Amino acid sequence: MIKTLMASIREYKKDSILTPLFVTLEVILEVLIPFFMAGIIDIGLANADMPFTIRMGLTLTVAAVLSLICGALSGKYAAKASAGFAKNLRKDMFYRIQGFSFSNIDKFSPESLVTRLTTDVTNVQNAYQMIIRILIRGPVMLIFALVMAVGINRELSMIFFCAIPILGFGLFFIAIKAHPHFEKVFRTYDFLNGVVREDVTAIRTVKSYVREDYEISIFKKISKQVFDRFVNAEKIVAWNAPLMQFTMYVSILLISWLAGELIVQEEMTTGQLMSMIVYATQILSSLMMLSMVFVMIIIAASSARRIVEVLTEESSLKDPENPVEVVKDGSIDFDNVNFSYSGDSNKCSLHDISIHIKSGETIGIIGSTGSAKSTLVQLIPRLYDATTGSVKVGGIDVREYGLDAIRSQVAMVLQKNTLFSGTIKENLRWGNPNATDEEIKKACILSQADEFVSAFPDGYDTYIEQGGTNVSGGQKQRLCIARALLRNPKILILDDSTSAVDTKTDAMIRKAFREDIPNTTKIIIAQRISSVEDADKVIVMDGGRIDAFDTPENLMKTNKIYREVYESQVNGGKNE
Ligand SMILES: Nc1ncnc2c1ncn2[C@@H]1O[C@H](COP(=O)(O)OP(=O)(O)O)[C@@H](O)[C@H]1O
Numbered sequence: 001m002i003k004t005l006m007a008s009i010r011e012y013k014k015d016s017i018l019t020p021l022f023v024t025l026e027v028i029l030e031v032l033i034p035f036f037m038a039g040i041i042d043i044g045l046a047n048a049d050m051p052f053t054i055r056m057g058l059t060l061t062v063a064a065v066l067s068l069i070c071g072a073l074s075g076k077y078a079a080k081a082s083a084g085f086a087k088n089l090r091k092d093m094f095y096r097i098q099g100f101s102f103s104n105i106d107k108f109s110p111e112s113l114v115t116r117l118t119t120d121v122t123n124v125q126n127a128y129q130m131i132i133r134i135l136i137r138g139p140v141m142l143i144f145a146l147v148m149a150v151g152i153n154r155e156l157s158m159i160f161f162c163a164i165p166i167l168g169f170g171l172f173f174i175a176i177k178a179h180p181h182f183e184k185v186f187r188t189y190d191f192l193n194g195v196v197r198e199d200v201t202a203i204r205t206v207k208s209y210v211r212e213d214y215e216i217s218i219f220k221k222i223s224k225q226v227f228d229r230f231v232n233a234e235k236i237v238a239w240n241a242p243l244m245q246f247t248m249y250v251s252i253l254l255i256s257w258l259a260g261e262l263i264v265q266e267e268m269t270t271g272q273l274m275s276m277i278v279y280a281t282q283i284l285s286s287l288m289m290l291s292m293v294f295v296m297i298i299i300a301a302s303s304a305r306r307i308v309e310v311l312t313e314e315s316s317l318k319d320p321e322n323p324v325e326v327v328k329d330g331s332i333d334f335d336n337v338n339f340s341y342s343g344d345s346n347k348c349s350l351h352d353i354s355i356h357i358k359s360g361e362t363i364g365i366i367g368s369t370g371s372a373k374s375t376l377v378q379l380i381p382r383l384y385d386a387t388t389g390s391v392k393v394g395g396i397d398v399r400e401y402g403l404d405a406i407r408s409q410v411a412m413v414l415q416k417n418t419l420f421s422g423t424i425k426e427n428l429r430w431g432n433p434n435a436t437d438e439e440i441k442k443a444c445i446l447s448q449a450d451e452f453v454s455a456f457p458d459g460y461d462t463y464i465e466q467g468g469t470n471v472s473g474g475q476k477q478r479l480c481i482a483r484a485l486l487r488n489p490k491i492l493i494l495d496d497s498t499s500a501v502d503t504k505t506d507a508m509i510r511k512a513f514r515e516d517i518p519n520t521t522k523i524i525i526a527q528r529i530s531s532v533e534d535a536d537k538v539i540v541m542d543g544g545r546i547d548a549f550d551t552p553e554n555l556m557k558t559n560k561i562y563r564e565v566y567e568s569q570v571n572g573g574k575n576e
């Protein structure tokens, strides 16, 4: 895990090494200061040696200033190293995610990917900064201060050797106790994130169902839970301070008491006593720092784990060794295809699918929601791979094509399609970056979008807001169809893509398809029977199986599901 994370430090290695270097210098200087002070008191003042006192005083000042500068530098480098590390982590994750297949994304869910890219990276960034500064500072200070203390008086230093294990054990115990509470806090925090995101992204739905109060109550409940759990965790950590102070004051008392006798016996000086007391504070506070970093690292560990999960996730779709780059034609063959989203063959969403579609045919697909219509067509551009059996396009298994080759020839308008922020033209050029203005206009005429686009004051330069909120559902669908058409695909799949378009426009789109792109295989998933009535053949889906695959006329005579849908829609219309 650590190795995977470290790989993202890259160009910030220098800063990551300079930080502990300056921290070490800072600490050494800090530890030397009491030593100089002892010199001033014991030699300079005791003997009234003015030149010595001034010399020592100057040395002390220089040491203090240098230590300050080192501290500032270490702070600067630590900030740069940790922010740079975080930047690289985000970049690496983002690149990984771009390579994810649909099933990789299903596994993580977009919400959790967002949390991992933001909150988790921030946690790791903070921990990293702590590690390169405090985790170095603590032990270095502990060791140097101890060495200096032993140098002054070996017997008195024994007090530290008793106090350190007591305090160390106590702090460790507290950290271990607090850990599960912090884990709980962060799990609840994740949950809170999820709730907030769900509510905010669906705020329109929430409002139209007047569910604000309900959402607020849920939010309050979880907020309170986060609060309670955080307080619980902090309550335990709060024991750190009294424990630390108790040990420190007991140590200082013991030192003063024992040193008092030594001073009377002239085996120790006042200056040395003072230094010992400063070392006591330094040693014990370095332990305290260590325990705090320990808690931080524990908190960040779960974030780090979640980041590494993304970084090490292998895309489930890979280009083959010698990919076929040319798609011969738009014929499609499903041979004994079974498909399961989880890969578990007991929970198949598609069962035993075998169909053969000729290049240039128009195929309709109908079936109730959940009958796996979308699932079926997603296998064609290889958004998912068949679990068993094979899907062929142009007579060749889709797994043998380069991913780019197959996807550029199979254009799919997804059921939940999105436009991105940018002008209409920019959005349409997703389909083909080199499309000329005429080609864009032509695609829009085909998809019946030209009329309303031209009516906008800015025409094709109209700005689409993020998520496409400033165009209607039907307009968005037509733009998405135009975008797909610009690819000049051999296969065009419309997954319920005209549901928000009126029947007349829908018919015009199909007519345009028939006349202008006769060689493209067209697959149209629809709720309305009228959308598939003029297709060459229609697939009737039922519970992940093909119920029938025939011409609309034959289906009318032979297929119960088709006839029922027809009658409910056509007769229902007549009775109105
Ligand atoms: N990403 C997914 N992960 C797991 N199961 C899914 C996923 N998408 C759809 N399903 C399941 O597959 C079945 C078919 O769904 P779908 O193909 O979307 O139906 P349709 O398009 O006909 O409404 C449903 O039971 C649905 O719950």
Ligand SMILES: [Mg+2]
Binding pocket: 373, 374, 375, 415, 495, 496
């Ligand atoms: Mg669907």
